[in-house]
Amino acid sequence: MQLFDWIVLIVTLLFIVGYGSWKTRGSKNVEDFILGNNETPWYTVGLSVMATQASAITFLSTPGQAYHDGMGFVQFYFGLPIAMIVICLTFIPLYHKSKVFTAYEFLERRFDVKTRSLAAILFLVQRGLGTGLTIYAPAIILSALLGWNLTVMNIIIGVMVIIYTFSGGTKAVNVTQKQQMFVIMSGMFITFFLILHYLPNDMTFNSALHIAGANDKMNIVDFSFDPEEKYTFWSGITGGFFLALAYFGTDQSQVGRYLSGKSVRESQMGLIMNGLLKVPMQFFILLTGVMVFVFFQFNPVPLNFNPNNKIAIEKSPYKQEYHVLEEKLVKLSEDKKVINLLYIDQLNQDYDNPILRKELVALSNKEKDLRDKAKEIISRADSNSETNDKDYVFFHFILHYLPKGLIGLLLAVILSAAMSSTASGLTALASTTAIDIYKRNQKEEKSEKHYLHVTKFFTLFWGIVAILFACVGTLFENLIQLVNIIGSIFYGTVLGIFLVAFYTKKVQAKPMFISAIISQLTIFVIYYFMVYNQEKLGYLWLNFIGAILTIVLALLLQFLFFKGNSNENELIVE
DSSP: OOOHHHHHHHHHEEEEEHHHHTTTTOOOOOHHHHHGGGOOHHHHHHHHHHHOOOHHHHHHHHHHHHOOOOOOGGGGGHHHOOOOHHHHIIIHHHHHHOOOOOOOOHHHHHHHHHHHHHHHHHHHHHHHHHHHHHHHHHHHHHHHHHHHHHHHHHHHHHHHHHHHHHHHHHHHHHHHHHHHHHHHHHEEEEEEEEHHHOOOTTTTTTHHHHHHHTTTOOOOOOOOOOOOOSSHHHHHHHHHEEEEEEEHHOOHHHHHHTTBBBBHOOOHHHHHHHHHHHHHHHHHHHHHHHHHHHHSSOOOOOOOSSSHHHHHHHHHHTTHHHHHHHHHHHHHHHHHHHHHHHHHHHHHOOOOHHHHHHHHHHHHHHHHHHHHHHHHHHHHHHHHHHHHHGGGGGHHHHHHSSSSTHHHHHHHHHHHHHHHHHHHHHHHHHHHHIIIGGGGGSOOOOHHHHHHHHHHHHHHHHHHHHHHHHHHOOOOOOOHHHHHHHHHHHHHHHHHHHHHHOOOOOOOHHHHHHHHHHHHHHHHHHIIIIIIIIIOSSSTTTHHHHHHHHHHHHHHHHHHHTTTOOTTTTOOOO
């Protein structure tokens, strides 16, 4: 980090926080604070929805995911465009027609207060954890790579978000996310083209893709039916669809974005914009990670990208053993560079040499073996070490190979993404707590000003909770997977409740509530035994199972045990 990097970083972040606070200061009432007076145009809705999902974890973890496992992760998003169409046709018109502040307010009108409260609590649990992670993810990686104090990093990110979110609510989030998305995508495009520029002079983009393909990084679509595979076409189009439907359709952090739209049409156009751009954006971020992989075929690469592990090794009796592996990797890297250059030369002559391709695969397998052995040594040196280094790959490249100024910009990208997701999470947590829990249980009439102050208080409260959770968080295999796993555990049940509310008129409150409880407990059991312990099931399927189980149980309970009862809260769904 040079002086110029610091200037770029500080000016960018201060502008975003200052502009957001100044532009949206002085909310007059709770509707202004939560819904932004329904003044948001469609393009701002679209950018805000994209920025909410595109957390710092996306830009830290996704390139590392592609570096190690290739482009297959893009299948996770295949169901998203279909989900956007369903939400535009059903969810948005009903939400706007009901004039609700939160998605869960709708459930009381259809069922009862118990069902509303259950859905709201499930949301608060998973989004509370998720919001803490959006702070923790960039903080732990920046602290490890730059030597900054982790707790201080958590507090800085959290406080910056609290300042403008507390000041302007939804308006502030929408306004700042436009600037944040501009910073984010500018930084990613510049980085991508710099990587291509850094590749050998006689190497074309097509040659780079061939090298990536020879190393199994370009396997974009997997049509296998293996349930143990995390990412396949089928898990993406089903589990990914249900996850996207639940996230964008029932998660208040997203629902709040398009509830602030000027009209039903403006909200729908914003979501369609997200549906059209999201998959290409994720494809591009993954492709950036693949290009980083290609770049490291010609440049020095560490045995493990997490610098904390190197520090732990140097203090352990296994130092010499680790150094031997490092020397082998240096020799192997030289061999890889020679073979790759020969392979490029053959490609430039329009000949894809199968012998050289096999040699590339063999060398990559040898490198993988060295990395696995390094992980074993790291674990022996410190049993608490996180040996999985996917989240550190991209930032290692940024720090060691980008020019002055651009490091500061990429740091601003990561922190901006963290702030955008955290801000959306805080407004959603605050509005859900204030409207669905606090206001719903008030027996006396209170003024609009009172609920505005209460919502602001809960914004501050959840900001502090998120910071505290970030300070005690722990790394998982891959941060982007952790966020999606947390969502997958809870989203299926909540989505099932909403689908029953939207599409069936017969199911009453009691069978709905009971089925939701049974479904959520069942998902906990399935996750523990089938996903966490045995890895017999990809976590994306939890969304599908949870939603279908909730719907089927509700229908069965209704027709077997509650058939003769009237539905006191029936809502006609047009």
